[in-house]
Amino acid sequence: MFRSMATYAAALRSESAISAPIRQLVVLRVCQLNDGAYEWNVHVGVASKIGVPPGKIEELRNWSSSDLYSNDERVALGFADQMSANSGVDEAAFQKAMGAFGAKGVVDLAALIAWYVGNTRFAKALEIVPDARG
Structure with a gap:
C-alpha cells in the first residue's frame, strides 16, 4: 500500500x-489547518530548498491579510482553506482558480x-511525529 501511495505522491x-x-x-x-505536524516538518524544509521565502512560511497563518503573497498564491490558498474545511469550494473560489x-x-x-488532508490525518492516526532532529 505504501509503495502505491508513494507513486501517487x-x-x-x-x-x-x-x-x-x-x-x-x-x-x-x-x-496548519489539519494540525499536521509531521508533514509540516517535512515540507518546511522542502519549501525552503525550492526558494519559498521564510517570511511567507512564517506569515502563512495570516496569508489573507498579508501583502506577501501573489494573486495566484492567494487563489490557491483560498481554495485550500475552503477545501480543507470539509464544506467544499464555493463558486467564486472555483472560478478564481479556473482563471x-x-x-x-x-x-x-x-x-x-485532498492528498495532504488525508496525509495529515493518516500521520495523526498512526501517531507519526516529527523527527526530533528537524
Missing part, C-alpha cells in the same frame, strides 16, 4: 500544472489538497 509533484512554490505553500497551509490555473490546474490543486 510523486505524480502530484512531477506532473502538476501548479508551480512548486505554490504547491508547497498549499501543503503547508493544509498542514488562475485552468482546468488541469484546478484538478491538480484539488488532488494535492
Whole structure:
C-alpha cells in the first residue's frame, strides 16, 4: 500500500500544472489547518530548498491579510482553506482558480489538497511525529 501511495505522491509533484512554490505553500497551509505536524516538518524544509521565502512560511497563518503573497498564491490558498474545511469550494473560489490555473490546474490543486488532508490525518492516526532532529 505504501509503495502505491508513494507513486501517487510523486505524480502530484512531477506532473502538476501548479508551480512548486505554490504547491508547497498549499501543503503547508493544509498542514496548519489539519494540525499536521509531521508533514509540516517535512515540507518546511522542502519549501525552503525550492526558494519559498521564510517570511511567507512564517506569515502563512495570516496569508489573507498579508501583502506577501501573489494573486495566484492567494487563489490557491483560498481554495485550500475552503477545501480543507470539509464544506467544499464555493463558486467564486472555483472560478478564481479556473482563471488562475485552468482546468488541469484546478484538478491538480484539488488532488494535492485532498492528498495532504488525508496525509495529515493518516500521520495523526498512526501517531507519526516529527523527527526530533528537524
